[in-house]
Amino acid sequence: MEIRLRKWVYPLFMRASRLFENGRPKEAFRLFKGGAEAGDSGCMLNLGVLYGDGANGSPNREREMFWYKKALAYGEMSAFSNLAIAYKEQRLYRKSEAWFKKAIAAGDEDANLELAKLLLSRGASLRSVSAFLMAAAASQNVAIATMEEAQSLLDENQT
Template sequence: MSTMTHADEVDPKNAEHAWQAAGEVHPQTSEDWSVYFRLLRFAAKLGHPEAQKNLALWYLEGMQDESGREMFPRAPQRAIPLLRAAVSHGNERAMHDLAYCYDTGCGVRRDPERAMSLYRKAARRGVTISALNLAIMYREQENARGEERWNRHAVAIGKEEGNLDGVLELAKMALRDGWSDKRAKPVMASLRKLARQESDQCAPEAMLLLSEAHSRGIGVRHSKAIARRWLLKAAEAGDEDAIEALRQASQK
């Protein structure tokens, strides 16, 4: 069955049917993409929250083919009502995306307070990146307590989905603010586990942070030798900051 026939057979009153039909389209040609976007718009118009959220993302980013021809128009302002509709249905990813729009002023007037409120709601529903972004906003406000709280929240919910960015952010806080050994020790223990997972993309940065921690004795044993070993491992793993640090050290 062709995608065009499939699109024409969608129940005009069934949002789920339209959403499923869109998911069955695997666009390769411009005609396929046209069908996909038609179904996506249809499902969104019928009130399907996932379709509303996905269509909003297309409006936020737009799409061009390899020749640079516009396949889907970038129109951030059109994304906002779609995200609001998806949020009204409780879609947590839409909460995050709408928060980001208010945070950055994309398609809507910048509103930090509203952004924080939406990030908070999404984070409480398990969206790790929302917790991390909320922590960043607290840091920009010089609110260390709020920053730490939401970085810890990111660590807690990130474990389930394998997102370990919260561990990195907590370690950065510990080093930046000079946490006590008792307070920093569990954070550095988690950082060490991450650094030893060499296949993880976060591992090189974790190695670099461990190097600094050992160099300063924050949450770990104060040891210049161990610090250098972690710095070398970070450089071997491709961390550019570690490579630059070694280059500068060799010139002294």
């Protein structure tokens, strides 16, 4: 059943992704919802994003968080950072910090930079977040832009 489900859901996920990338979020929403309801964690995660963006009307934070947490329960590790960002957008900074730390513990090395920026925006010193910045700057598993931004923030500390 699981293999059959994946064969059925994967084309749906890819079609929904293309629709979203081509500026058709309402159509993507419908397909992601079908995949999410069928148990696909990637569809759950993207459905959360679309609820947060208001692709099916106005933003719905409650549904956004529900789908991120469900995606996480189904093993979608990137949901840790999505939850952290959603809490940050709601100005729930302590919850955001906690979820970024969970993301880091789960192996999301990009979360180091995001946590450092969150803490800096809340008044932390550059020195107190330098370990997070060094981890992001030295990682081989993050985007080049993440490495460069982390390094730039570290360089600010040395001038």
